[in-house]
Amino acid sequence: MPAYLAAERAAAIEAVERASRVCTAVFQRLVTEETLTKRDKSPVTVADFGAQAVVNAILEKHFPDDPVVGEEDSKDLQGEAGRALCEKVVDLVNAAVERPMSTDEVLRAIDRGQYAGGSTGRHWTLDPIDGTKGFLRGEQFAVCLALIIDGKVSLGVVGCPNLPFDMSRPTEDRGVLAVAVEGQGAFQRRLHADGDAEERMHASSVANARDASFCESVEAGHSSHGDSARIAELLGITKQSLRMDSQCKYVAVARGDADIYLRLPVSSSYTEKIWDHAAGNIIIREAGGRVSDVSGEPLDFSAGRTLSRNKGVIATNGRVFDAVIAAVQRTLGDKAPGA
Ligand SMILES: Nc1ncnc2c1ncn2[C@@H]1O[C@H](COP(=O)(O)OS(=O)(=O)O)[C@@H](OP(=O)(O)O)[C@H]1O
Numbered sequence: 001m002p003a004y005l006a007a008e009r010a011a012a013i014e015a016v017e018r019a020s021r022v023c024t025a026v027f028q029r030l031v032t033e034e035t036l037t038k039r040d041k042s043p044v045t046v047a048d049f050g051a052q053a054v055v056n057a058i059l060e061k062h063f064p065d066d067p068v069v070g071e072e073d074s075k076d077l078q079g080e081a082g083r084a085l086c087e088k089v090v091d092l093v094n095a096a097v098e099r100p101m102s103t104d105e106v107l108r109a110i111d112r113g114q115y116a117g118g119s120t121g122r123h124w125t126l127d128p129i130d131g132t133k134g135f136l137r138g139e140q141f142a143v144c145l146a147l148i149i150d151g152k153v154s155l156g157v158v159g160c161p162n163l164p165f166d167m168s169r170p171t172e173d174r175g176v177l178a179v180a181v182e183g184q185g186a187f188q189r190r191l192h193a194d195g196d197a198e199e200r201m202h203a204s205s206v207a208n209a210r211d212a213s214f215c216e217s218v219e220a221g222h223s224s225h226g227d228s229a230r231i232a233e234l235l236g237i238t239k240q241s242l243r244m245d246s247q248c249k250y251v252a253v254a255r256g257d258a259d260i261y262l263r264l265p266v267s268s269s270y271t272e273k274i275w276d277h278a279a280g281n282i283i284i285r286e287a288g289g290r291v292s293d294v295s296g297e298p299l300d301f302s303a304g305r306t307l308s309r310n311k312g313v314i315a316t317n318g319r320v321f322d323a324v325i326a327a328v329q330r331t332l333g334d335k336a337p338g339a
């Protein structure tokens with residue numbers, strides 16, 4: 001008998017690999033000195049839409065009844081104003097899929113991501129490019145896809161085209177795909193590998209928080225770096241933080257490159273989105289780690305498109321979880337959220 005969610009796992013890997021190729025192709029063709037100095041976001045926009053269309057088309061082929069909560073929608077591609085961008089996206093998608101897609105089919109595929117989410121049945125959640133800023137810098141970004149069943153993340157795939165397979169050789173062998181299914185463990189494989197060779201991922205065995213290291217966002221606007229410095233002080237952490245964009249941070253903690261990923265609320269009005277955390281969440285749990293919000297409560301993926309019942313995210317190797325939550329509570333307890 002095939003393993004639980006074997007067909008979903010294979011389809012999700014295929015979708016993430018194809019979308020990763022779309023992103024890499026866009027980067028090679030469109031991200032130039034000029035776009036970078038002009039802070040022109042159009043390359044990432046083309047890649048966001050293209051990758052969402054490709055993933056949603058593949059999901060529809062395999063699981064036509066499964067809805068999708070995707071980050072993007074086709075609004076900006078509609079009408080006269082969107083025509084030029086839309087043409088680029090359609091060309092890009094057609095270079096990546098087996099059967100040519102018309103403009104309408106591409107727009108419809110993107111808008112298969114409009115589902116509201118919720119607590120019953122199955123749905124996928126997709127972030128076609130997570131870490132858009134990292135993508136534009138040629139650094140870390142990820143294509144993230146997860147399957148949520150009755151409000152629980154049951155499968156997650158994170159494609160990381162620029163992540164080294166082995167952090168001790170940071171300039172070689174880039175391109176990692178991390179995958180986890182409930183109850184089956186977390187694995188990494190080479191993105192675009194010929195075969196199906198996979199290595200089990202284990203979170204670190206660091207037991208004393210003093211010996212731990214953080215993995216943090218590059219952008220201070222997405223997680224309070226001031227609070228994390230205070231938490232590091234309380235825990236006696238002296239090791240330098242690993243800084244990277246995107247859900248590659250979850251992969252880094254899942255394979256022991258770092259021990260703690262903190263995403264501390266910067267403003268009380270921001271609500272985290274499910275596609276920014278679902279795939280990383282199961283990868284951490286299946287690697288033996290533990291994830292919660294800043295109060296120590298599990299993330300609730302059943303509330304719709306956002307994590308409206310949670311504030312912030314704390315992902316750890318598991319062993320240092322209690323100490324980290326205590327330090328987070330002490331730090332945040334002293335002030336109003338986001339202050
Ligand atoms: N204010 C605020 N607070 C928290 N999170 C926010 C905020 N604004 C945006 N976002 C979301 O952050 C996603 C990128 O997260 P990263 O961890 O990659 O951040 S960073 O790039 O390292 O700064 C990013 O995902 P992408 O848009 O897919 O790149 C956003 O969904």
Ligand SMILES: [Mg+2]
Nearest residue numbers: 127130131276
């Ligand atoms: Mg994102």
Ligand SMILES: [Mg+2]
Nearest residue numbers: 071127129130
């Ligand atoms: Mg995104």
Ligand SMILES: [Mg+2]
Nearest residue numbers: 071129131132
């Ligand atoms: Mg975005």
